Amino acid sequence: MAESKLLRMDNVGIVVKSLDNAVAFFTEIGLKLEGRMVIEGEWAGRVTGLENQRVEIAMMVTPDGHSRLELSRFIDPPTVSDHRTAPVNSLGYLRAMFAVTDIDELVSRLIKQGAQLVGEIVQYENSYRLCYIRGTEGLLVGLAQQL
Incomplete structure (x- = not known):
């Protein structure tokens, strides 16, 4: 049997x-809604170990079409914990980093929306200008502008 090889990363949820x-x-960051179901x-x-789950998802895709973000809202079973307020040095903490062309302009727009x-x-x-922002629901997002 041949050894399995990694092909790509499909998405982060x-x-x-x-x-x-x-x-x-x-x-607003620049991803496009690819589908919702x-x-x-x-x-x-x-797959998830949650038995008869019911979850609404929205798949977002980056402009280059290579990276996806799967947003999930659990209908059943309900969510059981909240990691959004944990410090960024917590084990398992999630942060997505996006490359942008004008970090100052985007941060200004996102702050106007409550980030x-x-x-x-x-x-x-x-090399880079970087920042972390907390957006909707306190989600942590990194932004990087290559110089």
């Missing part, structure tokens, strides 16, 4: 309270 708010936030039934629960800058926009050597 984030559980949210409001799919509409999360879709709007990631659309309800996933339910015994087969889905066998908060976590620290500050910093420059790493002569």
